[in-house]
Amino acid sequence: MEFHVSKHGSDLGQGTRQDPFLTINKAASVAVAGDTVIVHEGVYREWVKPKYKGLSENRRIIYQAAEGEKVVIKGSEHIQHWLPVDHHIWKAELSNVLFGNFNPYKEEVFGDWLVTVEETKHLGEIYLNGMSFCEVASFDQLVNPEMRTSVEDLWTQEVIPLQYPERTKYVWYADVGTELTTLYANFQGADPNKEFVEINVRRSCFYPEETGIDYITVSGFEMAHAATPWAPPTADQPGLIGPNWSKGWIIENNIIHDAKCSAISIGKEASTGNNYRTLRKDKPGYQYQLESVFTAERKGWNKETIGSHIIRHNTIYDCGQNAIVGHLGCIFSEIHHNHIYNIAIKREFWGHEIAGIKLHTPIDVHIHHNRIHDCTLGLWLDWQIQGTRISKNLFYHNYRDLFLEVSHGPCIVDNNILTSDYALENVAQGGAYVNNLIAGKMIHRKVLNRSTPYHLPHSTKIAGFSLTYGGDDRFYNNIFIGKEGLQGVGTSHFKNYTTSLTEYIDTVHKLHGDVEEYELVEQPVYINNNAYFNGAEPFEKEVDHWVEEQFCPNLSIIDQGEAGYLSIELPEVAEHLYGAVHSTSxxxxxxxxxxxxxxxxxxxxxxxxxxxxxxxxxKDGLGPFSTLKKGKNYIKVW
Structure with a gap:
């Protein structure tokens, strides 16, 4: 059956094209497996909560914007009737009835692994003609925004230039009472009654309240202004949009922006742990995260019931924590052809779960053909990276491009372009890095105080635990490009590692004991047929490689908006750089x-x-392009 929704409709209607519903939620209350909900042009200020699930890939419930029509779902409300105070400051007094049982100006940014400023931040937001403001902790700071505590001092190694310095003077403060919430804002001379001002009201835009709402497609919408909470792997992880611990969603062709924390969530729910480290304070978050994995397995976490989502062809930007987040619920999913930018660069708060894409336990997840730039961290995969493939993604202008943490593989990283000054942080083992272009600092670290699980292949069944010893990595056919002032570009950090499993076993068993033997011997690495330019350094035991220490390829990404190009120069030797096509064998x-x-x-x-x-x-050329040649190369990359 086909239901229609229009701003000219009525929820007392029949939901037909001639007699449409007024709200998407009305359609969501009646649509069942096999139905399609077509939403017509307009702004819908509601939290869509699908009630029924699809039954299979072929019996989905599809929610889609009408072809050629702009449909916007917002978690905000348009607020008028602002009253002037002084010094460009205005106030709006709002009945708490507007917020129901969720007042984002009372709800704090809170949870495990959150590292923020001394002042408490809240989930609310104010937007002037679409531009979000910054929260301050007192009324006095409205007049003098420079008095506010800066999160920059807490970023230490994570600091990147503030992208929106002009925004820091647009600030707001909330006074929440029992009956009224009073919002104060410095509009810097703008008249909020003449301009367009919106405020966060709802937590999400499209997110079922119940779990197990399977096989839903959401296509073609713009969605914005959700008061989403901090979403660590040890908590409920609601997003602006997401399946809420379900299976088989398709989220495609949407424009998603201005989620306070996370935009798309394919993560866990609260019954497997909900910020216990912060609330109980009795065990580290690491321990509670371990418990969440086992709790999920006992509750039936497996391929038959959870995951297998597709997230494709979306544009996601201006979010405080993640464009895409997930723990456990992301298994067996595919994330591709998304454009992700401006994530966690407003810097109102900071924590250890921030990235364009941040997934824990991405078992058999395929992440490919995404364009990720101007983020604090581009792609961060953490724990149980197994059967995962990271392929043909473009990273640029991030503080860090790619971070792999405390996992044991197998994980394939192939044909990617990593061009930020900090390109790769490898705190994992069991990876295969093939045909990548890596033009930035690389960090390699062991983790010998946190064992993490690994699984039976292509399964959620836990097979064992291990420390991250470092190594057991494969680097083939990559191009490494150094930059002035950067250390660690290339594979030289594997110095003294063994080069085969046989050598590793022989060396281990020259010692006496058990566990301690394996900690003393470096795991094997398999490194061959890589090229190193402009100061990038090879692994000392690499047999076939090419080093042009003084040659600068003048690499750059040229962003022209709708189109983008990679420019790179290669020396004469490029005509003779070949590597085998790699495979399971x-x-x-x-x-x-x-x-x-x-x-x-x-x-x-x-x-x-x-x-x-x-x-x-x-036998093909090195790096992510089969057509690279000596001299100048100018290649369209989007």
């Missing part, structure tokens, strides 16, 4: 998990196409 199995590099269905993987999906020859 050429990538040695990972040691700890005892698993092969393969597709989620268990079939052999073959890395035979480049960044542009062009086929590779049996």
């Amino acid at each position: 050429t990538l040695p199995r990972v040691r700890i998990v005892d698993a092969e590099f393969e597709n989620p269905d268990g079939s052999a993987v073959l890395l035979d196409t480049d960044f542009l999906d062009q086929p590779r020859a049996r």
Whole structure:
């Protein structure tokens, strides 16, 4: 059946094209498996809460914007009748009835792994003609915004330039009483009764209240202004939009922006743990995260009931924590062709869960063809990165591009372009890095105080635990480009590592004991056929490689809005740089998990196409493009 929603309709109507509903929620209360909800042009200020689930891939419930019509779902309300105070400051007195049982100006940004300023921040927001303000802690700071505490001092190594310095003078403060919430804001000379001012009211825009609402498609909307909470892996993880611990959602062709914390959530819910480290204070978050994995498994967390989502062709920007977040609920999903930017650069708060995409336990997740830039951290995968493939993504202008943490593989990182000054933080093992272009600092670290789980291949069943010893990585056919003043570009940080499993085993068993032996011997690494330019340094035992220490390729990403290009120069030797096409048969199995590099269905993987999906020859050029040549290369990358 097909239901229609229009701003000219009525919820007392029949939901037909001729007699449409007024709200999307009315349609969501009656649409069942196989139905389609078509929403017509307009701004819908509501939190859509699907009531019924689809039953299979072929019996979905589809919510879509009418073709050629602009449909906006907002978690905000348009507020008028502001009263002047002084010094460009205005106030609006609002009945708490407007907020119901969720007042974002009372709700705090709160939870595990949050590191914020001394002042408490809240989930509310004020927008002037679409521009979000910054919260201050007192009325006095409205007059003098420079008095507010800066989060910059807490960022230490994470600091990146403030992207919106002009916004820092647009500030707000809330006084929440039992009956009224009074909002004060410095509009810097603008008249809020003549301009367009909105405030956060709802937590989400499209998110079921119940779990298990499977097989939903959401397509073609603009969604914005949700008062989403901080979403660590040890808590309920609601987003502006998300499936809420369900299976088989498709979120596609949407424009999503201005989520206070996270935009799209494919994460866990509260019954497996909800900020216990912060609330109880008796155990570290690491321990509670371990418990959440086991609790989820006992509750039926598996491929048959959770995950397998598709997130594609969305534009996501201006969010405080993540564009896409998820723990446990992200398994077996595919995330591709999304444009993600301006994530966590407003810097009102900060914590250890911030990135364009931040996933824990991305078992058999495929992340490909995404464009991620101007983020505090581009892509951060953490815990149980197993069967994961990160392929053909473009990273630029991030503080860090890619961070892999405390996992044991197998994980394939192939044909990516990483160009930020801080390109790769590898705090994992069991990776295969093939045909990438890496033009920034690389960090490699062990973690010998946190064991994390690994699984039976292509399953959520836990097979064991391990520390992150470092190594057990494969680097083939990559191009590394150094930059002046940057250390650690290349593979030289694997100095003294063994180069085969046989060598590793022989060395270990020259010692006496058990656990301590394995901590003393460096795991094998498999490194060959890489090129190193402009100061990038190779692994000392790499047999076949090319080093042009003084050659600067003058790499740049040229952003022209709707189109973008990569510019790179290569020396004469580029004509002779070849590497084999890699596959399951050429990538040695990972040691700890005892698993092969393969597709989620268990079939052999073959890395035979480049960044542009062009086929590779049996022996092809290095890096993410099969067409690179000596001299200047100018390649369209979006």
